[in-house]
Amino acid sequence: MASVTRREEGASVKAIMAMRAAIELLLGIVFLGYIMVWLMSSTNIFYLHWMPRVHAETNFTFIGAQGQNTLIFTFPIIFIAVMACLYLHLGKKLGDHGISSKGGSMFDRWKRPVLIKGALGIVTWTELTFLLMFIALLCWSIYSYLHAMFAPIRQEAAAEGLKVWEVKLSSLGLTLGLVGNICLAFIFFPVTRGSSVLQLVGLTSESSIKYHMWLGHMAMTLFTLHGLCFITFWTETKQLSKKMLKWDDLLVSNVAGEIALTAGLVMWATSFTCIRRKMFELFFYTHYLYIVFVVFYVFHVGFSSACTILPGFYLFAIDRFLRLLQSQQKVCLVSARVLPCRAVELNFSKSPGLKYNPTSSMFINIPSISKLQWHPFSVTSSSKLEPDRISVMIKGDGHWTNKLHQKLSSTSPRTTHLKASIEGPYGPASPDFMRHDTLVMVSGGSGITPFISIIREILSQSNTKTVKTPKLLLICAFKHCVDLTILDLILPVPESANAAPLDFSCAELRIEAFVTRDKEMKPEDESSSQIQTLWFRQNGTDSPVAAALGSNSWIWLGAIISGSFVIYLVLIGLATQYYIYPIDGNTNMRFSTPAKAALNILSICVAVVVTATVGFLWNNRRSSSQTTPVLNRAIPAPTTTSPATLLSGGDSESAEEVESQPRNAIRQATTVHLGKRPNMNRILLEVEGESVGVLASGPKKMRQRVANYCQSSIADNLHFHSISFAW
Incomplete structure (x- = not known):
């Protein structure tokens, strides 16, 4: 049968x-x-x-x-x-x-970067070819019109x-x-x-x-x-x-x-x-x-x-x-994780029918901060791992984001309702990165956010064993030790994962974290590196995040x-x-x-x-008739966790963390380098695999350095892709 x-x-x-x-x-x-x-x-x-x-x-x-x-x-x-x-x-x-199993198609060479620095940014051979063809169309049209008019x-x-x-x-x-x-x-x-x-x-x-x-x-x-x-x-x-x-x-x-x-x-x-x-x-x-x-x-x-x-x-x-139409709805904000590095993760209730792919993004409006401003943020969750939640990470780098962090960090753990609206999520039609044997993800600062969604997606895929998943190497650079708390977001909020605990042995994940400005972990950093989880009370008028058209x-x-x-x-x-x-x-x-x-x-x-x-x-x-109401769900007790054990090899006095096997697996997979910057030439040279996807997300100069190596490298197995959400 x-x-x-x-x-x-x-x-x-x-x-x-x-x-x-x-x-x-x-x-x-x-x-x-x-x-x-x-x-x-x-x-x-x-x-x-x-x-x-x-x-x-x-x-x-x-x-x-x-x-x-x-x-x-x-x-x-x-x-x-x-x-x-x-x-x-x-x-x-x-x-x-x-999803194709290999990445070595005849078109992959056309996806390599050819222009890296300049007004056009990072441009691949395909993009340059179409740009030149379009300019040729404009020039031809000017010549043809003038030739006919001047006769x-x-x-x-x-x-x-x-x-x-x-x-x-x-x-x-x-x-x-x-x-x-x-x-x-x-x-x-x-x-x-x-x-x-x-x-x-x-x-x-x-x-x-x-x-x-x-x-x-x-x-x-x-x-x-x-x-x-x-x-x-x-x-x-x-x-x-x-x-x-x-x-x-x-x-x-x-x-x-x-x-x-x-x-x-x-x-x-x-x-x-x-x-x-x-x-x-x-x-x-x-x-x-x-x-x-x-x-x-x-x-x-x-x-x-x-x-x-x-x-x-x-x-x-x-x-x-x-x-x-979608933005007129108030969505259900379930919880938030407040990080000491001035970053927050917002977790929204989601309709199970909403499917999206990693590296997606959402536009968010919070009326209590600004009724007019909408800001795009990368989705950190996976619709396969978290069928009833969708999450975004927001780093406090501007006026709006700083006000949000300030508002949440000063809020009681069992806070009242927080109104929010969204547009999206928007993302690729298929997870193209799954076709590679190895994925090298290079990030700087908050550029790590799209990679969190990729890691969660592959963790889910590797646990279900539906398809062959690539090996993962995350190279992340941060300014200060306190920024390492972002790595704690690789795991979802415990209440948001309905499935059994993740088995990290199914996924080959290695994390190389570089702290560029701190040469040692200070006691005050360790004591202040507490991640607070806030749970919000629900309003009957709120709706789970759902696709505008189902x-x-x-x-x-x-x-x-x-x-x-x-x-x-x-x-x-x-x-x-x-x-x-x-x-x-x-x-x-x-x-x-x-x-x-x-x-x-x-x-x-x-x-x-x-x-x-x-x-x-x-x-x-x-969608409303198929979604479970969230109004009367019990609010879990507030929690705090500390990722400082990334530097101590996993020793911690927190019973909660010791009992958390996924968190221990993350720590064991992580190597922290203090006062250093990643040597991309050496790292990429050591990566093995018939097809290696190299994804870069973060500051412009960092992406350019990675693109420059992939452009000049004699290795045909490196396939570069730049992720940039900067307008």
Whole structure:
């Protein structure tokens, strides 16, 4: 019977993998066609031959002249996003069967770092290749547009009574604006946190932030030059004031463009590192001007032209509204561990149906500290090890985090209720690190937090023996001995693990801890290194942390994307049929362009709000009915532990710690080096394994040193991955 079950399971796995391969092929073809459209969009072939044919087939009274751009630029990405949801849902069904056992694929060399220091940060060969290809697309488009526009330039100049260079300047300004649209078409994908498109290609929103920054700099450079060209042109032709104040109802609205550009410049100015790091809140709140930018951009170019950049923003709008719905719920904060190194671990109640992978992150809001501020933190828990808890570690490095630590450290062990809201968690679609034979995790300071989730995940996997787990080597650097208390978070709060005690002998874990500034353990450090566990009273209105769209979130997201898009088409179709067409007749010369754009924006908002709200409420109700209430659970007695025995080889007077076999196993696996820094060249050279994953998380210079060794190393078995959550 067991062999029959295994054969059936094997056949099911093969069928799912075949379906995923077919979807990959189909979406690859669609995306290549989409890129081909962008390549050809700047040529006369596209405008004089392709577009007239498409226009003749799509110029219906139902949707009007914007049908051609909707079909060519919008529909392919919407289709990819929906099919990606199906692809990811099938991936969840594969579970551990979807993890490859080895890491030596032909693409691994392309994942090696090639640029380490510089404005771009750590860049792999793959990233550099795609960046150069994208820049080549921009350069080709500029050349192609100018080549077509400059051909009849002398005749146009003579007909308009202008100098040739003035007409060339006007053409250059138009070209820069058109090419800037290419950057704008892709700029929202990296910041769509729950994006199926990102997950399809193995990316997360955290790792893609730098792509958003690159695209933002390129877009604003092009749009700024676009504006300067026209301002110069209007100045030279003595029509500056007339053109600057022109709001055309049928053609291009200059005032709308100026408002959009101003909003973009403010966002751009506050996004540079020197301002973003020192005044993060200024950067964060000014970025809400993207709403002003997008709305007036659409008014400036008209909705038909805006369809070229619509799909990225459309998917972002769905994701943003789902995040808004999720953030309105108050979640159940069960306990907190307060560390003497000014760090805290928050433990939230979680719906058992919520599954996430290691290195995920959550955005947290605590109204008693700030009603407006949301901050991202790495998840330290494992959904397999802790089915009813999700945890994050927060280091007191800023004003908000210091206030949280101060609030919790001054709170009584049996404290009252603490309100909190979350967005997320967001993370990779699959635990890619499981494919390696050995994992080397290099961290500095609070950079250890994503590695805690990896260690917990592998401890859980090794205890269940469902898949072969890699060997683990954690190299962590801290400034002071008191920071070693963070290692105590490798084990979850005792009440949060419902399973049997962990057997550490199943996992090969070695920890090398380096304390860089202290050369010896001081008595006051040992006496003060007490970790206090706080338990919070529960409120009946609080809910466990749950996925915004439930356990089948990818299927629901695909339904929301496709359903809302259909509703939008129906709404704008009815508006066109019975309101716009009787006035305009598909001429685009009678009905106000901004009014038409406003109708489209309103239709999109209605479609997104209706479908996302229905999906969220339906899944929220199902999640509530399946979750055990937490209101009347008994509050355990407060506890304190001391990890100072890491330095004494495990001798301690605490009976609780002596009895804790997992804690003793952690101590035995840990070697502490006082007053030293890790010699990465020696450590990595000694690591054995056919496939070695090298993960670096922490300060920029530390990650660069690790990347530099992996780049220059002759060992092909080292596979570098940088984890950075710094905006």
